[in-house]
Amino acid sequence: xxxxxxxxxxxxxxxxxxxxxxxxxxxxxxxxxxxxxxxxxxxxxxxxxxxxxxxxxxxxxxxxxxxxxxxxxxxxxxxxxxxxxxxxxxxxxxxxxxxxxxxxxxxxxxxxxxxxxxxxxxxxxxxxxxxxxxxxxxxxxxxxxxxxxxxxxxxxxxxxxxxxxxxxxxxxxxxxxxxxxxxxxxxxxxxxxxxxxxxxxxxxxxxxxxxxxxxxx
Amino acid sequence: xxxxxxxxxxxxxxxxxxxxxxxxxxxxxxxxxxxxxxxxxxxxxxxxxxxxxxxxxxxxxxxxxxxxxxxxxxxxxxxxxxxxxxxxxxxxxxxxxxxxxxxxxxxxxxxxxxxxxxxxxxxxxxxxxxxxxxxxxxxxxxxxxxxxxxxxxxxxxxxxxxxxxxxxxxxxxxxxxxxxxxxxxxxxxxxxxxxxxxxxxxxxxxxxxxxxxxxxx
Numbered sequence: 001x002x003x004x005x006x007x008x009x010x011x012x013x014x015x016x017x018x019x020x021x022x023x024x025x026x027x028x029x030x031x032x033x034x035x036x037x038x039x040x041x042x043x044x045x046x047x048x049x050x051x052x053x054x055x056x057x058x059x060x061x062x063x064x065x066x067x068x069x070x071x072x073x074x075x076x077x078x079x080x081x082x083x084x085x086x087x088x089x090x091x092x093x094x095x096x097x098x099x100x101x102x103x104x105x106x107x108x109x110x111x112x113x114x115x116x117x118x119x120x121x122x123x124x125x126x127x128x129x130x131x132x133x134x135x136x137x138x139x140x141x142x143x144x145x146x147x148x149x150x151x152x153x154x155x156x157x158x159x160x161x162x163x164x165x166x167x168x169x170x171x172x173x174x175x176x177x178x179x180x181x182x183x184x185x186x187x188x189x190x191x192x193x194x195x196x197x198x199x200x201x202x203x204x205x206x207x208x209x210x211x212x213x214x215x216x217x
Numbered sequence: 218x219x220x221x222x223x224x225x226x227x228x229x230x231x232x233x234x235x236x237x238x239x240x241x242x243x244x245x246x247x248x249x250x251x252x253x254x255x256x257x258x259x260x261x262x263x264x265x266x267x268x269x270x271x272x273x274x275x276x277x278x279x280x281x282x283x284x285x286x287x288x289x290x291x292x293x294x295x296x297x298x299x300x301x302x303x304x305x306x307x308x309x310x311x312x313x314x315x316x317x318x319x320x321x322x323x324x325x326x327x328x329x330x331x332x333x334x335x336x337x338x339x340x341x342x343x344x345x346x347x348x349x350x351x352x353x354x355x356x357x358x359x360x361x362x363x364x365x366x367x368x369x370x371x372x373x374x375x376x377x378x379x380x381x382x383x384x385x386x387x388x389x390x391x392x393x394x395x396x397x398x399x400x401x402x403x404x405x406x407x408x409x410x411x412x413x414x415x416x417x418x419x420x421x422x423x424x425x426x427x428x429x430x431x432x433x434x
Contacts, residue, residue: 059417059420060413062416062420063370063374063412063413063416063417063420064374064409064412064413064416065374065375065377065378065388065409065412066374066377067377067378067380067381067388068377068388068391068405068408068409068412069409071388071391071392071395071401071405072401072402072405072406072409075395075401075402075405076401076402076405078401079399079400079401079402080402153279153280156282157280157281157282157283158282160282160284160285161282161284161378161381163284163381164381171282171284171285171288174285174288175288178288178292182296184289184292184293184296185293188285188288188289188292188293191285192277192281192285192289195280195281195282195285196277196280196281199279199280199281200280
């Protein structure tokens with residue numbers, strides 16, 4: 001029977017437990033990628049072998065599927081004698097892939113500030129740090145927040161793939177419940193709503209951050 | 218050399234998997250593009266109701282992981298009694314999912330044309346149909362081409378998810394070989410390399426198109 005409130009009442013606690021894993025993975029991935037992506041973008045902006053390495057990293061992680069990266073980390077590390085938990089493997093793969101995307105977002109943000117902005121700041125006698133704080137960063141932040149929010153949404157959705165390496169996130173819990181109850185509609189309706197509310201929170205948060213952070217020195 | 222023996226033995230199987238991946242991506246991209254264009258036009262020129270329906274559709278699809286939808290349809294199809302081969306079921310889901318992203322790409326392409334283009338077309342006495350086909354579409358498609366190509370690369374990567382619901386393509390093929398040879402590192406790196414070749418070629422092409430668009434302005 002689809003849309004059975006009693007069934008959903010029993011299902012919800014299990015799904016919310018899965019949602020906890022999903023949220024943990026998402027928050028950790030987003031937090032790590034914000035920093036890791038910046039490091040990669042900065043490395044990419046230097047001249048020399050470091051930049052080459054960063055560029056290669058970005059291209060490789062962006063052009064291969066997350067699922068393959070997860071398998072590579074999960075099964076590969078296990079065979080190499082470094083077995084990590086499914087959660088850690090999933091987190092590692094998520095950060096590897098999304099770090100590449102975030103680095104590209106930062107690069108685009110930095111490049112979008114024209115050279116004239118730097119020149120005018122210097123002409124006004126600003127020191128390097130003041131120049132960045134007052135002129136460059138506010139513009140970069142304003143341009144970087146919308147694509148970062150999209151990436152955050154994409155990260156939340158990507159976390160569902162850890163179900164493939166046996167992590168008990170919402171997706172995996174849903175699969176188990178569907179197989180044991182055959183109540184496909186209810187399970188997937190609830191799962192869809194949970195994901196939708198998580199991604200909506202991120203996009204509202206981003207809109208709030210945009211209003212607060214952009215153009216504030 | 219010995220360590221890569223499993224990969225050398227399995228390369229033909231992997232290549233066939235890559236062919237299947239391309240076939241699946243190709244079969245999905247055509248309806249996704251058409252549907253996406255339709256959504257974009259409906260969103261720009263449609264009435265209140267069709268616009269609200271399309272906005273809701275895009276909002277829902279963009280907030281839910283593809284894996285959830287694929288799994289949903291995988292469990293749903295046998296229940297509904299629709300006799301659809303799994304391949305076409307997957308193509309249907311991929312097409313509906315990516316149509317939402319395509320719609321955004323085309324909408325941005327059309328809306329980023331300056332108002333002067335519309336005014337000039339109207340000034341020449343064109344009716345709406347001539348305006349769209351002669352003035353707007355050719356330019357809008359050129360603007361939308363780079364993100365469109367990137368989205369195609371994204372779609373190729375996303376086909377790896379169908380292995381989770383048991384369809385045979387590159388990721389499934391690599392998992393099968395790993396189960397036989399117990400050489401996850403070599404095989405998954407081989408699979409990642411094949412994905413990389415397909416997606417990197419596309420993203421290079423996207424970059425090239427982007428350069429041409431920028432040069433045109």
